[in-house]
Amino acid sequence: xxxxxxxxxxxxxxxxxxxxxxxxxxxxxxxxxxxxxxxxxxxxxxxxxxxxxxxxxxxxxxxxxxxxxxx
Numbered sequence: 001x002x003x004x005x006x007x008x009x010x011x012x013x014x015x016x017x018x019x020x021x022x023x024x025x026x027x028x029x030x031x032x033x034x035x036x037x038x039x040x041x042x043x044x045x046x047x048x049x050x051x052x053x054x055x056x057x058x059x060x061x062x063x064x065x066x067x068x069x070x071x
Contacts, residue, residue, distance in 0.1 A: 001060065003031060019044060
């Protein structure tokens with residue numbers, strides 16, 4: 001899966017940031033978009049306060065509407 005380094009939403013540029021974390025199984029990363037470094041830090045704090053497990057990803061939908069199944 002490829003993610004754009006930035007995207008424009010309602011006229012604002014949102015840049016791709018990483019969220020790095022570690023568990024007993026090792027170190028991992030995930031990605032999210034934010035409008036600035038300060039905004040990214042605030043999002044990480046919100047994630048820390050509100051995160052919950054959402055289930056296994058069975059498929060994803062690309063922005064152009066084409067789906068890809070990874071099962």
